[in-house]
Amino acid sequence: MPEISMRVNGTDRTVRVENRTLLVHALRDGLRLTGTHVGCDTSQCGACTIHVDGAPVKACSMLAVEADGAEVETIEGQAMSDGSLNTIQQAFQDHHGLQCGFCTPGMVMATAALLRENPKPGDAEIRHALKGNICRCTGYQGIVNAILAASGQPVPAAMDSEPAPVAAE
Amino acid sequence: MLDGGIGTATKRREDVRFLMGRGKYTDDHTPAGTCYAAFARSDMAHGRIVSIDAAAAEGMPGVLAVFTGADFADVGSNPAGWLINSRDGTPMYEPKRPVLAHGKVRHVGDAYAAVIAETREQAMDAVEALEVEIEPLDAVVDMAAALADGDNRVHDDLPGNQCFDWGWIEDNREATAAAIEAAPHVTTLELVNNRLVPNAIEPRCSIGEYDPGTGDYKLTTTSQNPHLTRLLISAFVLGIPENKLTVIGPDVGGGFGSKIYHYGEEALVLSAAKRLGRPVKWTATRSEAFLTDAHGRDHVTRIELACETDGTFIAFRTETMANVGAYLSNFSTATPTFLHGTLMAGNYTVPNVYVNVKAVFTNTAPVDAYRGAGRPEATYSLERVIDKCARELGIDPIAIRRKNFIQPDQYPYASAAGLEYDSGNYDALMDVLERRADLAGFEGRRAESERRGKLRGLGINSYIEACGIAPSNLVGQLGSRVGLYDAATVRVNATGNISVMVGAHSHGQGHETAFPQIVADMLGVDPATIEIVHGDTSKIPFGMGTYGSRSLAVCGSAVHRATEKVIVKARKIAAHMMSVSADDVDFADGQFSVPGTNKFVAWGDVALKAYIPHDFPLEEIEPGLEETAFYDPANFTYPSGAYACEVEVDPETGVVDVVSMVAADDFGNVVNPLIVTGQVQGGLAQGIGQALLEQTTYDADGQLLSASYMDYAMPRADDLPTLVVDHSSVTECTHNPLGVKGCGEAGAIGSPPTVVNAVIDALARGGHDVAHIDMPLTPVRVWTALQQA
Numbered sequence: 001m002p003e004i005s006m007r008v009n010g011t012d013r014t015v016r017v018e019n020r021t022l023l024v025h026a027l028r029d030g031l032r033l034t035g036t037h038v039g040c041d042t043s044q045c046g047a048c049t050i051h052v053d054g055a056p057v058k059a060c061s062m063l064a065v066e067a068d069g070a071e072v073e074t075i076e077g078q079a080m081s082d083g084s085l086n087t088i089q090q091a092f093q094d095h096h097g098l099q100c101g102f103c104t105p106g107m108v109m110a111t112a113a114l115l116r117e118n119p120k121p122g123d124a125e126i127r128h129a130l131k132g133n134i135c136r137c138t139g140y141q142g143i144v145n146a147i148l149a150a151s152g153q154p155v156p157a158a159m160d161s162e163p164a165p166v167a168a169e
Numbered sequence: 170m171l172d173g174g175i176g177t178a179t180k181r182r183e184d185v186r187f188l189m190g191r192g193k194y195t196d197d198h199t200p201a202g203t204c205y206a207a208f209a210r211s212d213m214a215h216g217r218i219v220s221i222d223a224a225a226a227e228g229m230p231g232v233l234a235v236f237t238g239a240d241f242a243d244v245g246s247n248p249a250g251w252l253i254n255s256r257d258g259t260p261m262y263e264p265k266r267p268v269l270a271h272g273k274v275r276h277v278g279d280a281y282a283a284v285i286a287e288t289r290e291q292a293m294d295a296v297e298a299l300e301v302e303i304e305p306l307d308a309v310v311d312m313a314a315a316l317a318d319g320d321n322r323v324h325d326d327l328p329g330n331q332c333f334d335w336g337w338i339e340d341n342r343e344a345t346a347a348a349i350e351a352a353p354h355v356t357t358l359e360l361v362n363n364r365l366v367p368n369a370i371e372p373r374c375s376i377g378e379y380d381p382g383t384g385d386y387k388l389t390t391t392s393q394n395p396h397l398t399r400l401l402i403s404a405f406v407l408g409i410p411e412n413k414l415t416v417i418g419p420d421v422g423g424g425f426g427s428k429i430y431h432y433g434e435e436a437l438v439l440s441a442a443k444r445l446g447r448p449v450k451w452t453a454t455r456s457e458a459f460l461t462d463a464h465g466r467d468h469v470t471r472i473e474l475a476c477e478t479d480g481t482f483i484a485f486r487t488e489t490m491a492n493v494g495a496y497l498s499n500f501s502t503a504t505p506t507f508l509h510g511t512l513m514a515g516n517y518t519v520p521n522v523y524v525n526v527k528a529v530f531t532n533t534a535p536v537d538a539y540r541g542a543g544r545p546e547a548t549y550s551l552e553r554v555i556d557k558c559a560r561e562l563g564i565d566p567i568a569i570r571r572k573n574f575i576q577p578d579q580y581p582y583a584s585a586a587g588l589e590y591d592s593g594n595y596d597a598l599m600d601v602l603e604r605r606a607d608l609a610g611f612e613g614r615r616a617e618s619e620r621r622g623k624l625r626g627l628g629i630n631s632y633i634e635a636c637g638i639a640p641s642n643l644v645g646q647l648g649s650r651v652g653l654y655d656a657a658t659v660r661v662n663a664t665g666n667i668s669v670m671v672g673a674h675s676h677g678q679g680h681e682t683a684f685p686q687i688v689a690d691m692l693g694v695d696p697a698t699i700e701i702v703h704g705d706t707s708k709i710p711f712g713m714g715t716y717g718s719r720s721l722a723v724c725g726s727a728v729h730r731a732t733e734k735v736i737v738k739a740r741k742i743a744a745h746m747m748s749v750s751a752d753d754v755d756f757a758d759g760q761f762s763v764p765g766t767n768k769f770v771a772w773g774d775v776a777l778k779a780y781i782p783h784d785f786p787l788e789e790i791e792p793g794l795e796e797t798a799f800y801d802p803a804n805f806t807y808p809s810g811a812y813a814c815e816v817e818v819d820p821e822t823g824v825v826d827v828v829s830m831v832a833a834d835d836f837g838n839v840v841n842p843l844i845v846t847g848q849v850q851g852g853l854a855q856g857i858g859q860a861l862l863e864q865t866t867y868d869a870d871g872q873l874l875s876a877s878y879m880d881y882a883m884p885r886a887d888d889l890p891t892l893v894v895d896h897s898s899v900t901e902c903t904h905n906p907l908g909v910k911g912c913g914e915a916g917a918i919g920s921p922p923t924v925v926n927a928v929i930d931a932l933a934r935g936g937h938d939v940a941h942i943d944m945p946l947t948p949v950r951v952w953t954a955l956q957q958a
Contacts, residue, residue, distance in 0.1 A: 029199075075190030096847045099678070102369075102371040105187075139884075
């Protein structure tokens with residue numbers, strides 16, 4: 001079995017894989033980085049989204065051997081150096097952008113890639129950018145709100161989670 | 170209101186581990202020595218197993234064992250949880266549901282063998298090496314054909330494939346028929362409630378372990394209700410004593426019903442773990458999930474609404490065929506009956522209701538409860554036929570609903586479908602909706618859409634649901650084999666912090682945040698000092714888990730009761746510490762005091778004293794501070810709501826764009842508004858998905874054509890509008906201590922008819938007289954309807 005080397009979240013790692021092993025399985029089973037999830041087998045759900053050499057990649061759509069020598073970032077490397085949530089992660093918590101949490105690592109990684117390309121995306125741009133990531137829990141509203149907030153944009157009151165006060169009848 | 174207590178929009182504490190990639194889902198667990206299971210699944214819908222030759226597979230690299238149906242021929246059957254009788258009193262047909270198919274395969278994906286190997290890949294390779302002969306049989310797919318064809322049988326001893334023919338309420342049958350016969354106006358609608366695949370994003374996964382030293386089994390599995398799974402395995406399937414089996418549902422990535430049920434793979438990994446003496450793990454692929462997770466809905470219905478010419482409802486009569494698939498999944502017989510028929514009076518003062526449901530076996534995956542479970546089907550039928558009736562009579566859709574609403578002074582209200590609603594105010598909800606959705610401004614928005622060549626429509630809907638699934642007394646009368654209470658233990662530790670062990674299971678619902686809010690509110694302590702323990706049968710009291718919007722109403726009430734007991738005990742200890750009678754002690758803001766004196770003791774002092782009882786009068790006060798409550802309510806809870814949706818239809822292409830969706834719900838009291846809003850938004854997305862996108866399609870041979878995310882259209886972010894949610898209109902539940910009703914399913918119940926009503930309205934405003942289009946309202950269906958009208 002080939003041995004591959006990657007720089008993963010800033011640390012050099014080597015792992016032995018079969019030729020057919022997908023990158024996501026090398027991360028999960030080989031390196032025990034289980035924050036990257038597998039939600040489908042057709043590269044549709046986006047739960048396994050990571051960054052390879054700075055670009056968002058569905059880790060189920062790439063063989064592990066293809067990542068030999070690559071710079072890989074996963075959800076485990078996203079927090080601030082003091083261990084606190086980064087801006088995107090904090091916005092997801094603040095705006096209830098997750099429920100079961102299974103799609104969440106992929107959503108956070110996809111968001112990081114989006115904001116690198118487009119620091120102030122509008123509602124439609126955000127929704128378009130999330131096309132490759134399926135969430136079954138939130139209806140995406142909390143996620144869209146979180147991304148608006150993470151990019152320093154106001155979350156319109158009528159769109160946020162708190163209902164506007166309604167006078168008693 | 171305590172900061173962080175009931176009513177506070179507290180951010181979820183569980184989010185931190187999920188956002189860091191530190192959640193621990195079942196597949197993230199790999200005990201030392203784990204080997205892997207892969208299943209051989211039928212690629213035909215119906216066939217007779219002639220032979221399975223495993224010799225070649227057993228010789229493959231890494232293969233440890235091969236199991237076939239013969240290995241489980243003598244173990245028990247995975248049962249249906251509800252026993253339904255037909256109209257003539259005969260009991261339903263309940264086939265054996267084996268761990269692995271034996272004799273026949275009955276749907277594509279039906280597992281007939283399993284291989285255990287050192288690696289997942291070796292197990293999958295060896296499955297390919299099994300030499301299997303299966304004689305094809307004609308597949309039973311269409312429900313009407315299944316009922317008509319006596320020779321083509323899913324189960325060999327059941328001609329006609331009918332599981333039961335149920336009437337509700339059978340005594341109302343003739344009166345309802347007579348009322349419809351005599352009515353001045355009758356609206357009839359035939360519709361399909363489309364079959365859905367639940368699609369929790371985490372596929373199912375199970376790990377079996379066995380300790381030969383103690384004889385203890387452990388199952389880590391993607392479950393919404395570990396105790397129910399344990400009970401089914403112990404009492405029905407494998408016969409492992411409950412006290413020798415621990416079932417753990419760790420972090421679970423969504424359920425929506427599909428992870429309530431016990432599946433054969435769970436029994437397989439446990440049995441294999443014992444035989445091999447090693448942990449055995451199976452993780453479903455998404456393809457396996459599509460083929461084998463219990464599907465939802467799949468009703469074919471004819472509904473009649475009889476009314477006066479002014480729109481006053483006289484009678485609702487429903488005839489439904491409900492697909493149960495090839496086997497009876499655990500709740501499959503309750504879903505089309507008591508979770509559907511009992512809701513067929515809706516929010517209305519209709520005097521006559523009759524429902525007939527024929528449940529039909531087909532060579533398709535089992536069908537069971539999916540978010541809403543029966544109540545979406547009831548709401549869809551009713552709210553579509555009401556809309557059609559309003560159109561026929563020329564009455565405004567809001568006006569016809571308001572005209573028939575149960576009024577606030579009529580509670581408790583005995584509905585014609587057999588339930589007693591405890592509280593509600595449907596006009597108030599409609600008032601909130603009219604404001605939040607700015608219905609007065611619709612005409613202006615419609616004219617603007619028209620200028621862009623789009624047909625804009627407005628859909629309105631009211632719903633009621635029965636949730637907080639319990640009460641045992643009632644569900645027992647309705648055929649349930651289990652009780653439906655829930656349980657909580659509140660353990661105050663010596664240093665004053667608190668562990669709360671709950672029977673409910675959180676797989677997205679935020680229990681780890683919301684349940685502490687209840688306890689903190691009652692004790693006046695910081696919620697951060699309270700931890701929730703859930704999902705592990707070795708740690709929690711026997712609870713029935715999470716589904717049916719029951720966690721807060723039932724388990725939350727158990728938490729409330731247990732906390733009350735803790736306060737009683739703590740007050741005794743405090744009284745002893747202050748040398749006064751317990752009756753003289755006040756408790757507020759986390760402090761016990763004696764009014765009119767300067768005597769007080771703090772919460773932490775009482776907790777510590779409970780575990781250091783050097784001077785306790787032990788005949789009066791036991792050491793320790795820990796209480797358990799089992800809560801079994803007196804009734805279901807009855808959340809209700811009014812929804813509005815605006816769509817734009819492109820008349821050139823038939824494409825429907827949902828441009829607004831507003832939900833006004835009455836959930837009773839709200840513990841955490843942030844979580845409640847999220848629950849509703851998620852339900853709305855699933856309902857919009859059902860209405861416009863999601864279609865589970867089997868071909869005539871029983872092949873599942875929509876078996877991947879390439880073929881099954883999941884709602885994505887850009888398919889959905891801004892989801893506006895309002896839960897400010899509150900009528901409290903009258904029979905649970907929190908006054909709460911439950912919110913998990915509402916959005917999925919209320920939204921499908923809202924969307925369809927909006928599309929029909931858009932077409933009508935464009936001059937197209939279309940009575941109905943079946944879901945999902947795909948462009949081709951809408952375009953075809955436009956061409957024909």
